[in-house]
Amino acid sequence: xxxxxxxxxxxxxxxxxxxxxxxxxxxxxxxxxxxxxxxxxxxxxxxxxxxxxxxxxxxxxxxxxxxxxxxxxxxxxxxxxxxxxxxxxxxxxxxxxxxxxxxxxxxxxxxxxxxxxxxxxxxxxxxxxxxxxxxxxxxxxxxxxxxxxxxxxxxxxxxxxxxxxxxxxxxxxxxxxxxxxxxxxxxxxxxxxxxxxxxxxxxxxxxxxxxxxxxxxxxxxxxxxxxxxxxxxxxxxxxxxxxxxxxxxxxxxxxxxxxxxxxxxxxxxxxxxxxxxxxxxxxxxxxxxxxxxxxxxxxxxxxxxxxxxxxxxxxxxxxxxxxxxxxxxxxxxxxxxxxxxxxxxxxxxxxxxxxxxxxxxxxxxxxxxxxxxxxxxxxxxxxxxxxxxxxxxxxxxxxxxxxxxxxxxxxxxx
Amino acid sequence: xxxxxxxxxxxxxxxxxxxxxxxxxxxxxxxxxxxxxxxxxxxxxxxxxxxxxxxxxxxxxxxxxxxxxxxxxxxxxxxxxxxxxxxxxxxxxxxxxxxxxxxxxxxxxxxxxxxxxxxxxxxxxxxxxxxxxxxxxxxxxxxxxxxxxxxxxxxxxxxxxxxxxxxxxxxxxxxxxxxxxxxxxxxxxxxxxxxxxxxxxxxxxxxxxxxxxxxxxxxxxxxxxxxxxxxxxxxxxxxxxxxxxxxxxxxxxxxxxxxxxxxxxxxxxxxxxxxxxxxxxxxxxxxxxxxxxxxxxxxxxxxxxxxxxxxxxxxxx
Numbered sequence: 146x147x148x149x150x151x152x153x154x155x156x157x158x159x160x161x162x163x164x165x166x167x168x169x170x171x172x173x174x175x176x177x178x179x180x181x182x183x184x185x186x187x188x189x190x191x192x193x194x195x196x197x198x199x200x201x202x203x204x205x206x207x208x209x210x211x212x213x214x215x216x217x218x219x220x221x222x223x224x225x226x227x228x229x230x231x232x233x234x235x236x237x238x239x240x241x242x243x244x245x246x247x248x249x250x251x252x253x254x255x256x257x258x259x260x261x262x263x264x265x266x267x268x269x270x271x272x273x274x275x276x277x278x279x280x281x282x283x284x285x286x287x288x289x290x291x292x293x294x295x296x297x298x299x300x301x302x303x304x305x306x307x308x309x310x311x312x313x314x315x316x317x318x319x320x321x322x323x324x325x326x327x328x329x330x331x332x333x334x335x336x337x338x339x340x341x342x343x344x345x346x347x348x349x350x351x352x353x354x355x356x357x358x359x360x361x362x363x364x365x366x367x368x369x370x371x372x373x374x375x376x377x378x379x380x381x382x383x384x385x386x387x388x389x390x391x392x393x394x395x396x397x398x399x400x401x402x403x404x405x406x407x408x409x410x411x412x413x414x415x416x417x418x419x420x421x422x423x424x425x426x427x428x429x430x431x432x433x434x435x436x437x438x439x440x441x442x443x444x445x446x447x448x449x450x451x452x453x454x455x456x457x458x459x460x461x462x463x464x465x466x467x468x469x470x471x472x473x474x475x476x477x478x479x480x481x482x483x484x485x486x487x488x489x490x491x492x493x494x495x496x497x498x499x500x501x502x503x504x505x506x507x508x509x510x511x512x513x514x515x516x517x518x519x520x521x522x523x524x525x526x527x528x529x530x531x532x533x534x535x536x537x538x539x540x541x542x543x544x545x546x547x548x549x550x551x552x553x554x555x556x557x558x559x
Numbered sequence: 560x561x562x563x564x565x566x567x568x569x570x571x572x573x574x575x576x577x578x579x580x581x582x583x584x585x586x587x588x589x590x591x592x593x594x595x596x597x598x599x600x601x602x603x604x605x606x607x608x609x610x611x612x613x614x615x616x617x618x619x620x621x622x623x624x625x626x627x628x629x630x631x632x633x634x635x636x637x638x639x640x641x642x643x644x645x646x647x648x649x650x651x652x653x654x655x656x657x658x659x660x661x662x663x664x665x666x667x668x669x670x671x672x673x674x675x676x677x678x679x680x681x682x683x684x685x686x687x688x689x690x691x692x693x694x695x696x697x698x699x700x701x702x703x704x705x706x707x708x709x710x711x712x713x714x715x716x717x718x719x720x721x722x723x724x725x726x727x728x729x730x731x732x733x734x735x736x737x738x739x740x741x742x743x744x745x746x747x748x749x750x751x752x753x754x755x756x757x758x759x760x761x762x763x764x765x766x767x768x769x770x771x772x773x774x775x776x777x778x779x780x781x782x783x784x785x786x787x788x789x790x791x792x793x794x795x796x797x798x799x800x801x802x803x804x805x806x807x808x809x810x811x812x813x814x815x816x817x818x819x820x821x822x823x824x825x826x827x828x829x830x831x832x833x834x835x836x837x838x839x840x841x842x843x844x845x846x847x848x849x850x851x852x853x854x855x856x857x858x859x860x861x862x863x864x865x866x867x868x869x870x871x872x873x874x875x876x
Contacts, residue, residue: 155637166661174649297636358645364614366662368631553775 160374163367167375171350172382181383182347185390211239212264212291214281215247215255222271222297229296241289241339252277265290271297324410329473329500331409332423333493337466339429340492341459343384350376369527377435377523381428388427412500422499422508429515430492434462436519440526462489469493475499485511488518565590565621565714565745570620571610572604580606581769584620585789588747588762590713593740595756596749597851598766599862604749605642607766608718612639625714628641635664638712642719642749644703648692652702653678655691659706670709677705697728704732708739715739717748721755734761751866765851767859784845784853788826790814791838799833802826818842 265278613630
């Protein structure tokens with residue numbers, strides 16, 4: 146009779162199956178929403194603006210002349226200086242400023258002349274020269290101008306340079322360490338930006354769920370842990386789609402820009418593994434922060450509450466990121482170990498480590514530890530949710546804010 | 560006859576931030592029954608239902624749902640329509656039904672097929688491909704109701720299902736509940752409208768102030784109040800009046816009084832032997848409303864009436 150009503154199509158879902166039902170719904174709902182278009186375009190705006198600004202800046206730089214050295218000497222000295230400049234320029238190139246004759250006057254006034262692009266004025270005489278200019282400029286030109294004057298004083302042909310045999314090597318220890326640090330830092334920054342951008346989306350997704358009142362249907366049908374996990378995985382999958390799109394656009398920009406974009410040095414574990422670690426540590430970092438945001442979302446009932454509660458977490462995440470960056474310079478010390486063990490900084494620290502250290506086994510341990518932390522945060526978040534959100538107290542009972550629920554004193558039992 | 564229990568609960572207690580929401584709830588819902596949870600708004604009906612379904616855990620007490628003490632593990636055999644209706648606005652109607660089935664373990668393909676079938680059956684086939692946001696409130700409520708039933712559950716729980724429905728749809732829902740029960744499905748619903756419970760329920764739990772002063776068959780609740788006797792006599796006085804409860808006064812030709820504890824037979828004998836000249840005699844059994852007043856108290860009854868008036872007012876507006 147009644148038992149026969151449960152047909153072959155219906156069966157008890159495992160927690161993972163239940164999570165996948167939520168993940169599938171959320172993934173497609175977000176993917177086919179207008180929000181996703183804005184989500185995709187969001188990071189592209191700064192990139193496009195940056196590229197445009199860079200292009201305009203470069204164009205402006207090209208149009209603006211390099212600062213020149215104004216020569217306020219007598220005619221003979223000016224000629225000698227010009228000849229010396231002609232002799233030295235092939236060897237020194239851009240290190241030697243271009244020179245321009247300036248009518249004798251007050252050097253300070255000449256420097257204010259907007260019609261010329263003078264960085265400094267050389268006055269006095271070749272034997273007793275005076276260089277007038279801003280502190281930075283005269284410090285920068287002191288050496289080259291001294292060399293130029295010495296050449297002008299010297300009689301005869303310039304000395305022959307001995308031929309230097311050039312033997313390039315692939316690398317040196319100092320160079321490798323320094324360049325891999327650059328890769329590590331770049332990786333950390335990219336990881337941080339992506340995680341911060343995407344983890345917040347989980348929060349707004351949960352608040353929306355509360356708003357449309359579907360959450361009680363979900364909570365009655367499947368464990369809250371599955372709801373949370375499903376939402377995290379859906380957003381992770383959405384993030385991956387976003388990253389693929391952004392990488393595609395980034396690749397196109399790179400191809401279009403050619404050599405003007407610097408290439409990062411190869412990381413210690415090699416590029417393929419480094420990229421794989423990037424995906425894994427992004428996922429872990431995202432899941433960690435996302436689970437924390439979900440726990441916060443479970444406490445909040447309004448968007449305003451969500452903003453109030455998530456702001457300190459965002460700030461703390463920034464601190465954690467700076468800490469992980471600092472730990473880069475403290476390899477082997479307790480600082481690095483703490484950064485690796487603290488769940489929220491662990492993905493950053495380990496991703497950076499992949500850039501500078503080829504040993505692989507610590508990554509397996511770290512990924513396991515981070516996964517366990519995710520499970521812990523999801524469980525805590527789900528419990529908080531069941532404890533604080535799914536309730537309908539007696540009519541007239543005063544609602545307490547999320548802050549009060551977290552830190553306020555408990556009301557005495559009635 | 561011993562019934563298997565769809566739900567059994569004992570001593571359920573829930574506090575929210577120190578405020579006692581539900582205190583010491585004992586329930587036993589037989590399989591296949593239509594069971595009402597009756598009480599005014601804020602009495603603890605929703606909290607009780609949420610505890611029974613495992614949406615929240617009780618602070619004290621225990622419950623079993625379809626024999627399991629982990630209610631969520633039986634979700635595939637349960638349908639639940641919460642008081643606050645909610646659907647994803649961007650979902651199509653049949654997809655929304657399929658999704659609710661998927662949450663309960665029904666395959667999506669089968670859910671979609673049944674979703675279209677159910678919508679057709681309810682005369683909403685034309686709206687199957689419409690997004691929920693494009694449906695009227697009543698249509699959206701029907702979609703959610705069908706989503707609650709799509710996986711053909713053994714136990715269906717409706718929290719205030721009649722709220723916000725017009726009279727026609729209330730009638731349709733009553734019919735649906737009866738049909739479900741005929742098919743062997745256990746139906747539990749909460750309500751603050753006594754008439755629904757009286758018409759539909761085999762058993763009720765009366766809940767007021769977070770406590771359940773009565774849980775059992777509707778007849779048992781009504782039997783808490785002695786039946787009223789309405790007697791019309793030819794004689795105005797005589798020995799027969801000794802059989803009437805003390806202080807009973809005539810109202811025209813009629814006498815209204817509570818049936819004596821000794822029952823109807825001794826009363827009849829005394830009236831006949833005393834030559835009362837019985838013109839008419841009717842015994843009126845107490846209604847559920849009177850039983851509610853008796854069991855839950857005047858204040859709870861007044862609250863219940865105020866809730867009903869408020870709802871009627873809202874619908875009129």
